Amino acid sequence: MKESAASIGRTAGKIPGEDTGISIRKTFCSICNAPTHCGIDAYVKGGAVIKVEGSESHPHNQGALCSKGSASRQYIYHKDRIRTPLIRTGERGSDDFRPVSWDEALETIAQKLLRIKEETGPESVVFYAGYTKWFRPFLKRLAHSFGSPNYCTESSTCYQATAMAAKLNYGCFGGPDLRNARCLLVWSHNPFYTNTAMTRRLMEAIDRGLKIIEVGPLITPMTRYAAVHLRIRPGTSGALALGMANVIIAEGLYDREFVDKWTHGFEEFQRCAKEFSPSATEALTGVDAELIVRAARLYATTKPAALLPSASPTVHHTNGVQNHRALTALIGLTGNFDQPGGNYVVPPTWLNISTAASTREDQFKQVRQWKDMAPRVGEDVYPVWCRLTPEGQAVHIPFQIQSGKPYPIRAMLAFGMRYRMWPGSDSMLESLKKLDFFVNVDLFMTETGKFADVVLPACTSFERSELRFWVENYVMWSQPVIDPLYQSRSDADIIFDLAGRMAPDDGLMQKGYEHSIDWILKPSGLTVAKLKEYPAGLHLKDFQMPAYRKYEKKGFPTPTGKMEFSSTILKEEGHDPLPRYQEPRLSPHSTPEVAEKFPLILTTGARLPMYVHSRTFRVGWTRGLRKDPSADINPADGASRGIADGDGILLSTPRASLKVRAHLTEVVPRGVVSFYHAWPDADANMLIAPDYLDPLSGYPGFKSLLCQVEKI
Numbered sequence: 220m221k222e223s224a225a226s227i228g229r230t231a232g233k234i235p236g237e238d239t240g241i242s243i244r245k246t247f248c249s250i251c252n253a254p255t256h257c258g259i260d261a262y263v264k265g266g267a268v269i270k271v272e273g274s275e276s277h278p279h280n281q282g283a284l285c286s287k288g289s290a291s292r293q294y295i296y297h298k299d300r301i302r303t304p305l306i307r308t309g310e311r312g313s314d315d316f317r318p319v320s321w322d323e324a325l326e327t328i329a330q331k332l333l334r335i336k337e338e339t340g341p342e343s344v345v346f347y348a349g350y351t352k353w354f355r356p357f358l359k360r361l362a363h364s365f366g367s368p369n370y371c372t373e374s375s376t377c378y379q380a381t382a383m384a385a386k387l388n389y390g391c392f393g394g395p396d397l398r399n400a401r402c403l404l405v406w407s408h409n410p411f412y413t414n415t416a417m418t419r420r421l422m423e424a425i426d427r428g429l430k431i432i433e434v435g436p437l438i439t440p441m442t443r444y445a446a447v448h449l450r451i452r453p454g455t456s457g458a459l460a461l462g463m464a465n466v467i468i469a470e471g472l473y474d475r476e477f478v479d480k481w482t483h484g485f486e487e488f489q490r491c492a493k494e495f496s497p498s499a500t501e502a503l504t505g506v507d508a509e510l511i512v513r514a515a516r517l518y519a520t521t522k523p524a525a526l527l528p529s530a531s532p533t534v535h536h537t538n539g540v541q542n543h544r545a546l547t548a549l550i551g552l553t554g555n556f557d558q559p560g561g562n563y564v565v566p567p568t569w570l571n572i573s574t575a576a577s578t579r580e581d582q583f584k585q586v587r588q589w590k591d592m593a594p595r596v597g598e599d600v601y602p603v604w605c606r607l608t609p610e611g612q613a614v615h616i617p618f619q620i621q622s623g624k625p626y627p628i629r630a631m632l633a634f635g636m637r638y639r640m641w642p643g644s645d646s647m648l649e650s651l652k653k654l655d656f657f658v659n660v661d662l663f664m665t666e667t668g669k670f671a672d673v674v675l676p677a678c679t680s681f682e683r684s685e686l687r688f689w690v691e692n693y694v695m696w697s698q699p700v701i702d703p704l705y706q707s708r709s710d711a712d713i714i715f716d717l718a719g720r721m722a723p724d725d726g727l728m729q730k731g732y733e734h735s736i737d738w739i740l741k742p743s744g745l746t747v748a749k750l751k752e753y754p755a756g757l758h759l760k761d762f763q764m765p766a767y768r769k770y771e772k773k774g775f776p777t778p779t780g781k782m783e784f785s786s787t788i789l790k791e792e793g794h795d796p797l798p799r800y801q802e803p804r805l806s807p808h809s810t811p812e813v814a815e816k817f818p819l820i821l822t823t824g825a826r827l828p829m830y831v832h833s834r835t836f837r838v839g840w841t842r843g844l845r846k847d848p849s850a851d852i853n854p855a856d857g858a859s860r861g862i863a864d865g866d867g868i869l870l871s872t873p874r875a876s877l878k879v880r881a882h883l884t885e886v887v888p889r890g891v892v893s894f895y896h897a898w899p900d901a902d903a904n905m906l907i908a909p910d911y912l913d914p915l916s917g918y919p920g921f922k923s924l925l926c927q928v929e930k931i
């Protein structure tokens with residue numbers, strides 16, 4: 220078509236139309252976490268994305284995009300994208316790879332893993348997924364079809380411990396029913412940085428008069444809306460929760476009827492909470508006794524009230540699971556479990572996202588039962604974890620590689636693995652080097668990829684098809700808006716291709732990706748063909764949400780059929796059945812001798828809005844927002860050490876030191892240092908010992924240890 224002056228102007232303005240050759244295609248951003256992905260309008264011309272906008276029509280983000288999604292083009296077209304499959308030719312850790320065809324790469328992987336299976340059993344191979352979630356059900360199925368129990372994920376340091384704590388108490392869990400809540404107890408969650416689309420619903424609820432109680436050491440954008448902010452010392456959530464329970468019980472503000480009829484172990488719990496008077500709790504948590512009383516009264520008397528916990532900061536401690544049990548116990552104590560406006564249980568539809576639709580995800584994944592496979596990695600050390608969590612404990616992988624006990628781990632097929640996720644990351648790297656065979660699939664050539672024997676290029680969400688549900692009862696089968704760049708492929712294609720080579724007996728997987736999705740979707744009545752008719756997504760209008768108070772009919776899915784203040788499972792496994800408070804293993808109270816040299820409390824990994832773990836450091840727009848690794852330090856702690864804002868400092872723990880910059884800010888309370896966990900050249904996890912773990916879950920104590928800072 221001949222271009223007129225007007226149409227040239229329209230092209231420059233990136234205006235879609237036949238004359239400009241620009242079309243808008245619907246997709247979504249998947250740089251951050253699965254429940255929070257935002258709908259995107261991709262402006263495509265000549266097979267390339269030339270602009271992105273938040274989709275106005277998408278109910279989740281309603282047109283908005285954060286700094287990361289807005290930088291999507293820099294992410295997709297980044298120079299570090301892996302271009303072809305690669306096989307290592309040089310030393311592990313070097314850049315020496317030779318490009319190979321997909322067939323050679325996949326055949327090499329299949330042959331090697333099948334040989335290992337024959338020699339030492341399928342359990343010698345670990346199948347691993349990093350933070351990316353969308354392909355996990357296929358990977359888990361591949362692992363079990365191959366015969367290995369060892370499907371492990373990044374969730375071994377993230378959400379699974381909170382799920383485990385909630386399952387010990389209730390057998391199931393529910394998020395806040397925001398629309399009907401009148402009070403929200405936000406326990407260490409900062410949705411303004413980490414769950415941005417949710418904050419629209421939150422602001423609407425605040426406008427309707429929602430009362431907010433915030434718990435967490437840091438000042439966040441939520442703080443200005445909070446009626447009370449309890450700035451606890453990191454690692455003391457359990458003490459605070461018991462302190463609040465103490466007030467609620469002593470003042471008779473608990474829900475007697477629910478407690479009498481539906482709970483187990485209240486008497487013991489009451490005795491346990493009795494020790495946590497407001498003043499005793501103040502001594503442990505650093506929060507004024509008067510504020511603790513106010514928060515307890517507000518939460519217990521404003522009905523209905525919901526708890527909004529986070530996936531991780533309360534369990535990133537050596538006492539994490541019991542902390543999280545104590546704070547979720549407050550829901551039952553006040554009769555807010557599965558009530559309108561309380562914590563409403565909606566079973567997950569797909570990838571832990573709950574909607575009105577149901578699927579067969581669980582049956583699809585657990586194609587072979589645990590009893591028909593070897594014990595999982597970590598099962599001997601974390602039996603409670605294995606009873607409640609349908610995966611192995613990934614934090615234990617390096618220990619088992621080193622010990623070879625109870626059986627050797629010889630190979631890993633990993634998708635998006637980053638060894639710096641592990642505490643004592645340097646020691647994790649040493650363990651990786653001991654593997655006979657290591658495959659990593661990623662978008663980018665990463666530091667971890669350099670230690671792999673085979674590296675495969677994955678593509679972004681713009682270049683693939685995937686099934687995605689949103690809590691707004693919305694579903695989408697996305698279609699690629701551009702072809703995969705270079706020779707990259709979608710992770711699902713790679714897994715299904717490998718299933719053909721490594722698990723030929725898995726009839727369903729042999730039928731392919733879309734056929735498997737149809738099988739999974741069956742109970743919902745949806746199909747891939749139907750979803751393809753709605754490229755922008757489909758509202759699940761005719762689907763029925765589950766009732767409230769489901770326990771009245773079926774009881775709780777716990778051993779006693781009740782909410783368990785005192786856990787039957789923990790008792791059976793020889794642990795304290797009560798959510799009793801213990802100090803973090805390193806703290807001014809538990810190790811005063813260490814605190815003499817390291818008097819500050821270190822919390823690592825509080826999220827920043829522009830970064831998602833290691834993902835967006837390489838992206839120019841986001842990196843420009845906070846360039847250098849810097850530790851947040853309270854100005855008073857800086858002043859007493861002669862440290863000014865921007866100074867080079869040494870951040871030290873008993874294990875190691877890092878050179879970083881000082882960022883003096885009131886956001887952190889006095890006595891606390893907060894440092895982001897995934898800076899490329901300053902790895903927080905070098906500061907933490909590999910065995911600094913919660914004994915119940917194996918979770919690392921990322922968020923409460925001891926440190927010192929000094930000017931260089």
Ligand SMILES: Nc1nc2c(c(=O)[nH]1)N[C@H]1C(S)=C(S)[C@@H](COP(=O)(O)OP(=O)(O)OC[C@H]3O[C@@H](n4cnc5c(=O)[nH]c(N)nc54)[C@H](O)[C@@H]3O)O[C@H]1N2
Nearest residue numbers: 407408409413435436437453454529532825826830831832
């Ligand atoms: N932008 C961005 N978004 C993300 C991520 C990201 O990396 N970047 N990561 C995603 C992932 S994997 C996760 S798990 C979530 C995490 O999501 P969030 O939990 O919302 O994020 P955090 O900043 O880790 O923690 C929230 C609050 O916990 C409090 N906190 C810190 N230390 C402690 C402590 O010791 N005890 C208690 N009780 N509270 C503490 C702080 O006050 C902090 O503001 O975010 C997800 N979203």
Ligand SMILES: Nc1nc2c(c(=O)[nH]1)N[C@H]1C(S)=C(S)[C@@H](COP(=O)(O)OP(=O)(O)OC[C@H]3O[C@@H](n4cnc5c(=O)[nH]c(N)nc54)[C@H](O)[C@@H]3O)O[C@H]1N2
Nearest residue numbers: 349350373377635637640660661677823824832833896921
């Ligand atoms: N000190 C400290 N450590 C922590 C935490 C903390 O708070 N403090 N938080 C912990 C928590 S909660 C979490 S969730 C973990 C996260 O830890 P990781 O799993 O390490 O997180 P990422 O860096 O986001 O992702 C790993 C890799 O996945 C790749 N990737 C991205 N998209 C895709 C894709 O579509 N396909 C494939 N194959 N690869 C892809 C990325 O490029 C990246 O290299 O870190 C944990 N570690």
Ligand SMILES: [Mo]
Nearest residue numbers: 377378530531
């Ligand atoms: Mo996480």
